[in-house]
Amino acid sequence: MTGNATGPTVTDEVVASLHGTGDPRLRELLTGLVRHLHAFARESRLTRQEWERAIGFLTATGQACTDTRQEFILLSDVLGLSMLVEDINGHQAPGATESTVLGPFHLTESPVREPGADIDLVGGGEPCVVSGRVLSRDGTALPGALVDVWQADGHGFYDVQRPDAQPAGNGRGLFTADGEGRFWFRTCVPSPYPIPTDGPVGELLRATGRHPYRPAHIHFIASAAGHAPVTTHIFVAGSDYLDSDAVFAVKDSLVTDFAETDDPALAREFGVASPFRHARVDLVLERAS
Amino acid sequence: MTGNATGPTVTDEVVASLHGTGDPRLRELLTGLVRHLHAFARESRLTRQEWERAIGFLTATGQACTDTRQEFILLSDVLGLSMLVEDINGHQAPGATESTVLGPFHLTESPVREPGADIDLVGGGEPCVVSGRVLSRDGTALPGALVDVWQADGHGFYDVQRPDAQPAGNGRGLFTADGEGRFWFRTCVPSPYPIPTDGPVGELLRATGRHPYRPAHIHFIASAAGHAPVTTHIFVAGSDYLDSDAVFAVKDSLVTDFAETDDPALAREFGVASPFRHARVDLVLERAS
Structure with missing residues (x-):
């Protein structure tokens, strides 16, 4: 008392x-x-x-x-707590890919897809190729690594937000790296989108004069035997809102060039028309401790 | 970024x-x-x-x-935040009645009752009289002051929790002090009761090894022209849980003797059988600043 x-x-x-x-x-x-x-x-x-x-x-x-x-x-997310928890728990070893927030749109089971599959099942966006490798921090390739990918469509919506307009699994894929740790897929260049603003969090954003947008990005979870998995995004270089992500998830090292490429050999290798947008991303994992 | x-x-x-x-x-x-x-x-x-x-x-x-x-x-309440907010905002002038939490069971409109009315509409509890005065901090009586009262019944439930077993307004009354600032009413001695434990807060209490009980108390809001109103309780001296109120609302100065009284003149004045339990409480208000 x-x-x-x-x-x-x-x-x-x-x-x-x-x-x-x-x-x-x-x-x-x-x-x-x-x-x-x-x-x-x-x-x-x-x-x-x-x-x-x-x-x-x-x-x-x-x-x-x-x-x-x-x-x-x-x-x-909008109070930066989700990103902070990621920072506290993420693996920060120099050279390893930095982590960022999982976000609310990950599904436990992404559809298994073949290398090079097009995850844009609807079409209409700006076509691009994402390719890269999964590596250990010492540069060793990680054959058989899993690369789980998900992204919003060209209108800024995930499949689960628009079940009438997108087939389930649109913008999603679970890829397996080849014998040299390589993975690649085709998709459309993602666009920025607003987080939902029709609830209390939207009221909070309006009261604080903040916009609800996230810069354009593709989500990844990369995992491989003997290594700590990484949950991250790549952000499209030059996207609006890179300096004011509504959920504070941008890290400099994750901003990735989606360069227009007119290399006919590369276009032939990927089976796309030239020129095309091409993002190269290496996902570097830390050994499990 | x-x-x-x-x-x-x-x-x-x-x-x-x-x-x-x-x-x-x-x-x-x-x-x-x-x-x-x-x-x-x-x-x-x-x-x-x-x-x-x-x-x-x-x-x-x-x-x-x-x-x-x-x-x-x-x-x-169970994290002590409600009591802390009361402490931060309450009037703490020496000699004024200390405030405590409003709690979730106050109704905007308590039924207006005559002096001496019995607010125990069901009966069965231990009868008692509560009497006192509303005073300014300099000791001046405050005629016409309003005294809003609410309490749980002898089983530890408020009327709104048991609409089938208690008529609306049971345990509640809005009294007006007389020309000398005096008020009084009849009721039953309240008993300790548990806060609801069938939700997430109950889980939290169990995980922390805490009991859910509040010591026996009667709620008051006293208000008078030119003065800051006070929201408070009186606690029954000797009640279980005075040292471990689940919502941390007990203050020493609010613990009140509900003494057994066998003064026949007083019994006659109050129109009750002798002996009876009698709580005397002066509610002392600070001038509005």
Whole structure:
């Protein structure tokens, strides 16, 4: 029980109440959370009305979640928390591909595709080839590495957002690197797109004068035996919003040239018409520790 | 865009993105929130799995909210945030009645009742009288002050929780102090009760080894012209859980004797059988500034 000025603070009391937590890590997390939450309220002298607005905002955020929409992940994204968690946990060894956020549109099972398959099942976008290798940090190729790919279409939508306009699996593919660690596929150049703005997170963006756009990108997860997998994007060099990604996921090392190429030999090798846009990306994995 | 080690952190980027916020107070709050949220994640080295569990917990908390249940307020309560906000905003002048949390069971309109009315419409609890005065901090009586009262019944439930077992308005009353600032009413002695434990907050309490009980109490809001209103409780002296209120709302000064009284003159004055339990409470308001 809290006495007057000389007694323990409510923060001390809450922290003391956590002493019976069975899982020591949960106790550590809750203790840190309570200390920061209380420090925030004290430092900002949070009013009752502001507290009520926060309760209302969090409630609306929870109620906006459905089987196909996760508004709390979106909130974490626009507050930079998702990217921070990725930074804290990502493998940062020099030379390894940097990681970035998974995002809400990954599916557990991407369709298995042959090398060179076109993942743009609808067409209409600007055709391009993405090719590269999966390597260990010492430069050794990783034959048989898996490269999971997903991207929005030329209108900025993932297949799951537009089941009426896109066949399931559009913009997605699970590729296996060849004996020299090489992979390649055909697709359309992705375009920037807005995150959903018709919920509480959209209100927050409007209140803060922020736009909802993400720069054009393709998602990857690369994995290989004996190595830590990497979850990342490549961003299209020159895309709008590279300096103001709504979810703070851009890293300089991930910005990739999608150069127009008029090399007829290369066009013949890839089986596309010349000229074409070509992104080269090496995915470099760290050995599992 | 984040560079490598030498570039700005994602926290710096998020804070910078808030510069266009129209409302300066909102910018201040969001900046403080982001800094504390990120510091918490960094200091605790929050893992992806822990982040996912937190997202799932917050989502379930939002989805447990209904027209008659507010699980996010309950979460704020058990983390001591509600009490802290009350402390930050409450009037703390020496001699004035200390404030405590409003709680989720206040109704905007309590039924207007005559002095001495029995707010225990069901009966069966231990009868008692609550009497006192509303005073200014200099000891001046405040005639016509309003005293809004609400409490759980002898089984630990508010009327809105058990609409089948209790008539609406049971345990509630809005009283007007007389020409000498006096008010009184009859009721039953309240009993401790658990906060709802069938949702995410209940899971949190179980994981932390905490019980869900609140010590026995009666809620008050006292208001009078020219004075700051006070939202508070009186707690029944000797009640279980006074030292471990699930929502951290107990203050020493609010613990009140519900003494058994066998003064026949007093019994006659109140129109009750002797002996009876009697709580005396003066509600002392600070002048509005």
